[in-house]
Amino acid sequence: MSTRVVVKIGSSSLTSAEGGLSREAVAFFANEINTLKTEGHEILLVTSGAVAAGFRAIGYTFRPKVLHEKQAAAAVGQALLMQSYQEAFAAHGITTAQILLTRGDFGNRKRMNNACMTIEELLKQGSVPVINENDTVSVNELKFGDNDTLSALVANLVKAQQLLILTDMDGLYTGDPRKHPNAVRFDHVDEITDEIYAIAGGAGSSVGTGGMRSKVDAAKIATRGGVPVFVGKVETSGDLKNAVDGHGKGTYFDTHLHSLPMKKQWLGFMSTPLGSLRVDPGAEEALVNGGHSLLPVGIKIVDGHFQAGDVVEVLNLEGNVLGRGIVNYDNEQLRHIKGMSSSEVIQKLGTVHRLEVIHRDEWITLI
Numbered sequence: 081m082s083t084r085v086v087v088k089i090g091s092s093s094l095t096s097a098e099g100g101l102s103r104e105a106v107a108f109f110a111n112e113i114n115t116l117k118t119e120g121h122e123i124l125l126v127t128s129g130a131v132a133a134g135f136r137a138i139g140y141t142f143r144p145k146v147l148h149e150k151q152a153a154a155a156v157g158q159a160l161l162m163q164s165y166q167e168a169f170a171a172h173g174i175t176t177a178q179i180l181l182t183r184g185d186f187g188n189r190k191r192m193n194n195a196c197m198t199i200e201e202l203l204k205q206g207s208v209p210v211i212n213e214n215d216t217v218s219v220n221e222l223k224f225g226d227n228d229t230l231s232a233l234v235a236n237l238v239k240a241q242q243l244l245i246l247t248d249m250d251g252l253y254t255g256d257p258r259k260h261p262n263a264v265r266f267d268h269v270d271e272i273t274d275e276i277y278a279i280a281g282g283a284g285s286s287v288g289t290g291g292m293r294s295k296v297d298a299a300k301i302a303t304r305g306g307v308p309v310f311v312g313k314v315e316t317s318g319d320l321k322n323a324v325d326g327h328g329k330g331t332y333f334d335t336h337l338h339s340l341p342m343k344k345q346w347l348g349f350m351s352t353p354l355g356s357l358r359v360d361p362g363a364e365e366a367l368v369n370g371g372h373s374l375l376p377v378g379i380k381i382v383d384g385h386f387q388a389g390d391v392v393e394v395l396n397l398e399g400n401v402l403g404r405g406i407v408n409y410d411n412e413q414l415r416h417i418k419g420m421s422s423s424e425v426i427q428k429l430g431t432v433h434r435l436e437v438i439h440r441d442e443w444i445t446l447i
């Protein structure tokens with residue numbers, strides 16, 4: 081069956097440790113993707129490698145660590161990266177299209193709709209969108225940094241049937257195999273638990289950024305959005321097709337969920353919460369398992385400055401994030417009515433526009 085697939089290629093798979101782009105690697109991936117396209121799959125590529133490709137060309141000896149040096153290296157390297165993809169895909173008669181995005185773009189519905197429409201048109205025309213972070217304008221606090229999260233947001237946005245995160249390690253192991261030679265690989269992960277997070281470490285090479293941790297983060301976003309994820313290695317001809325077909329060299333993160341509507345995607349993964357609410361076990365149960373709205377009676381602590389209509393994070397009494405929602409009250413009002421029953425709230429405030437603090441339609445569970 082032909083499907084829509086997002087393929088993310090990390091710096092570690094495209095460049096040598098000394099820096100510089102491996103044209104052989106780019107040609108190899110173009111060939112693998114061509115095989116999938118020939119079978120009728122729609123492919124979107126999310127690629128890293130701009131900094132790694134550009135830092136030697138600009139004159140640095142090592143991969144830069146300071147932001148403006150990384151941005152300069154990326155500006156040089158992005159052109160080299162794109163040129164390389166264009167040449168490699170042209171050999172198969174495939175047109176490539178450059179798309180540069182920032183985290184801020186995902187927070188803006190209009191920009192996202194535009195990006196989405198552009199991508200749909202490119203796919204319709206048979207092109208391969210080649211997506212990277214727009215490093216020149218991304219500031220530290222708002223950066224993706226690695227492209228794993230970016231690839232998960234893209235996969236949710238285009239309602240992909242699969243996200244393949246390709247890296248230099250053939251999956252998630254019980255510990256970083258570079259440090260723990262006896263570590264064992266997970267073939268499937270049904271649920272991303274705290275234990276899974278605990279074993280996923282940082283980058284193993286000098287060119288990679290996020291390591292397995294950011295890949296697990298990405299897998300969480302994508303699976304929560306209904307997109308199953310493969311994290312692994314594609315090194316010999318046919319490996320990418322095998323990964324799509326379910327027998328790749330790596331770990332599969334399964335999902336039983338359906339794709340998320342755009343509004344819930346935005347709420348869960350793109351919005352910026354302006355405060356937080358701590359709720360009691362009754363409210364936790366109602367929100368997470370009961371599919372109910374949040375009422376004032378379940379709220380214990382209110383933090384932050386927010387207005388009605390803003391996004392807040394909801395935590396349980398142990399401090400674990402349960403999800404996010406759009407509040408119907410500002411922080412001052414909520415401090416006055418927290419813990420009150422609905423009749424007490426009406427007595428205190430008079431007629432209220434909405435009794436629910438967060439309506440279930442404006443809520444997303446994130447555990």
Ligand SMILES: Nc1ncnc2c1ncn2[C@@H]1O[C@H](COP(=O)(O)OP(=O)(O)O)[C@@H](O)[C@H]1O
Nearest residue numbers: 090091092247253255281284288289290291292
């Ligand atoms: N539990 C783990 N299982 C497998 N790899 C791990 C684990 N913890 C950390 N790693 C490291 O994550 C690295 C891959 O991430 P990264 O270097 O960021 O690659 P990329 O550039 O492809 O995104 C591996 O090379 C490995 O050393």
Ligand SMILES: N[C@@H](CCC(=O)OP(=O)(O)O)C(=O)O
Nearest residue numbers: 091128129130131226227289
């Ligand atoms: N946008 C940056 C991505 C940085 C990076 O190293 O990401 P990754 O290899 O996915 O961990 C670049 O193209 O160099």
